[in-house]
Amino acid sequence: MQRDKNEITVNKWFLLLALFTTLLIGFEFGKRVIEEQLKEPEQKVRFGRNGGPSIPPTKPETLPLYKVIWELMSEEENEE
Numbered sequence: 452m453q454r455d456k457n458e459i460t461v462n463k464w465f466l467l468l469a470l471f472t473t474l475l476i477g478f479e480f481g482k483r484v485i486e487e488q489l490k491e492p493e494q495k496v497r498f499g500r501n502g503g504p505s506i507p508p509t510k511p512e513t514l515p516l517y518k519v520i521w522e523l524m525s526e527e528e529n530e531e
Contacts, residue, residue, distance in 0.1 A: 514522075
């Protein structure tokens with residue numbers, strides 16, 4: 452039994468499917484690489500005033516709220 456010259460076999464369909472799949476994966480990968488390169492880098496260093504590094508305070512400027520309330524309650528008990 453002879454095949455027609457224009458007949459496409461299953462192997463050719465699998466090869467075409469593999470080709471289009473490879474092209475699609477390559478296109479998506481290339482698109483993601485380009486998007487990653489176009490994205491601006493995140494700033495990892497926090498800058499304080501005058502362009503220097505931000506230094507956290509070593510000592511808090513005010514007392515915590517629970518200490519303030521405790522001191523006020525202690526003063527009221529001492530006055531009685």
